[in-house]
Amino acid sequence: MDAFSPSEQYLQDFHQRRPGATSAAFSALPAKTPSQAYKSSYAVLAAVAQDLSSSSTILDVGCGDGHLLGLLDACSPQSKLIGLDLSRGELDVARRTLPSRILLLRERAQQMSLASKSIDLVVSHMALMLMDDIEAVLSEIHRVLVPNGRLAAIVGRVFMLGPVNDIFLDIFRPIAKVDLPSMPMGDRRTRSTEGWIELFEGDFYDPQIEDVDVAWQPTPGELWDALIETYDIDRLSVAARLKLKDTLIAETSSMLDSEGRLRTGWGLRFIQASAR
Numbered sequence: 001m002d003a004f005s006p007s008e009q010y011l012q013d014f015h016q017r018r019p020g021a022t023s024a025a026f027s028a029l030p031a032k033t034p035s036q037a038y039k040s041s042y043a044v045l046a047a048v049a050q051d052l053s054s055s056s057t058i059l060d061v062g063c064g065d066g067h068l069l070g071l072l073d074a075c076s077p078q079s080k081l082i083g084l085d086l087s088r089g090e091l092d093v094a095r096r097t098l099p100s101r102i103l104l105l106r107e108r109a110q111q112m113s114l115a116s117k118s119i120d121l122v123v124s125h126m127a128l129m130l131m132d133d134i135e136a137v138l139s140e141i142h143r144v145l146v147p148n149g150r151l152a153a154i155v156g157r158v159f160m161l162g163p164v165n166d167i168f169l170d171i172f173r174p175i176a177k178v179d180l181p182s183m184p185m186g187d188r189r190t191r192s193t194e195g196w197i198e199l200f201e202g203d204f205y206d207p208q209i210e211d212v213d214v215a216w217q218p219t220p221g222e223l224w225d226a227l228i229e230t231y232d233i234d235r236l237s238v239a240a241r242l243k244l245k246d247t248l249i250a251e252t253s254s255m256l257d258s259e260g261r262l263r264t265g266w267g268l269r270f271i272q273a274s275a276r
């Protein structure tokens with residue numbers, strides 16, 4: 001494998017310490033596009049695979065602990081399934097939990113060993129927006145897809161939903177300014193619809209981009225447990241994290257419902273395009 005960038009080194013360290021953090025956060029929460037409701041944001045992608053012929057080959061880029069591959073295995077048992085990730089910690093979990101028929105590759109998405117035009121569908125859940133050199137990643141995805149093969153991915157849109165996000169950002173930004181070391185991660189174009197349209201130009205056609213809201217009503221404790229599993233908060237010092245926690249819990253206390261829960265969630269995007 002090529003040398004890892006600072007953000008890729010950090011991602012490997014984080015996922016070695018916290019494998020399965022993403023599936024723990026998202027697998028049990030319902031997801032909604034403007035037109036349809038799904039059991040989870042992973043199920044949005046699994047539904048795309050249902051339109052394929054039974055002998056198709058599906059690649060999950062940045063597959064993590066393999067939660068999506070498990071869903072694909074259940075709904076497309078005849079398909080050939082491949083997962084690719086740079087994290088050994090995540091792939092170890094995936095290997096222990098997934099059927100042996102699923103091929104797992106420890107590789108960077110910027111340089112895949114897969115043959116050109118060998119994949120019918122590329123899926124990716126919460127990974128593309130973290131990747132360095134997204135143009136190289138999309139070029140590799142285009143190379144491995146058959147002509148007219150589809151890319152379907154869930155990426156980030158906003159952090160949390162509703163006023164909880166505003167309160168969080170008001171508290172987090174000044175703390176991060178002082179305490180969070182700079183570490184560029186991902187390409188800014190992956191954060192907007194216009195950016196994705198620009199990135200798809202050339203190698204892809206028929207881009208479709210929809211908002212996905214993952215609703216969630218956590219207690220303040222549940223919210224904090226999820227937040228410490230996110231990259232920026234993980235990188236704060238212990239003192240800064242404590243300050244963030246105490247201030248966030250205090251400032252959201254007036255927003256609790258009668259069951260002591262906050263109304264929030266995660267704001268995601270469902271992006272799709274076909275390979276030329």
Ligand SMILES: C[S@@+](CC[C@H](N)C(=O)[O-])C[C@H]1O[C@@H](n2cnc3c(N)ncnc32)[C@H](O)[C@@H]1O
Nearest residue numbers: 022023062063064085086087108109125126127
């Ligand atoms: C937020 S996790 C999502 C994991 C999984 N898709 C899920 O949703 O449960 C992002 C994953 O992308 C992987 N990743 C990040 N950059 C990568 C790259 N350049 N090549 C391969 N995998 C990468 C990380 O190792 C991590 O497992």
